[in-house]
Amino acid sequence: MVQLISKLLGALLAVLLLYIVPAAQAAERQDDISGLNVYHSTVRFVDMVRSKGYITPTMYNDFMRELELTGNTYEVDLEHMHKKYVPEYADASKPDSFLGNYETVYDGYYDAQILPVLFPDNQQPKSDQARRYTLMAGDYFTVRLHNTNRTPADLYESWLLGGSDSGKPAVTASYGGMVLNEDY
DSSP states (O other): OHHHHHHHHHHHHHHIIIIIHHHHHHHHHHHHHHHHHHHHHHHHHHHHHHHHSEEOHHHHHHHHHHHHTTTOOEEEEEEEEEEEEEEEESSTTOGGGEEEEEEEEEEEEEHHHHHHHHSOSSOOOTTOGGGOEEOOTTOEEEEEEEEOSOOHHHHHHHHHTTSOOOOSOSOEEEEEEEOOOOOO
């Protein structure tokens, strides 16, 4: 009886070491490759926006299509920080009390404000200038994203560790910077 249990345990351990662990490592490598591809696509998209000073529906759709090639689904957050200068007054109700200084303030625009410009409810063609979201030189543009699905590496990890799930996304990317040009 003891021999039978030890043989079964040995066979189970052999299957685990020969098949399951290499498959789990291959899935982790696939997540790493997906992460590199996502980061590369994000950098290319953000740098294009920063150098052109605008986003078109075609640019956004091409970026999303590149993300889909990894086989994962993503939550993408766009952030535009618009720079503006606000004059300082001793008394805001008196225009002649200007102190001679300006304060730099950033107004934030996010998906809720950007995507309706790119994809309005009307039937305008994609090349229409009204569907172009414009930024100004000196503004900041950032893209943050993470996967929303469970990758094969997540499934292997939860199975090997007995159902515990870290809950953090396997593929993330964040990139941004100052808008350098207004090419419109």
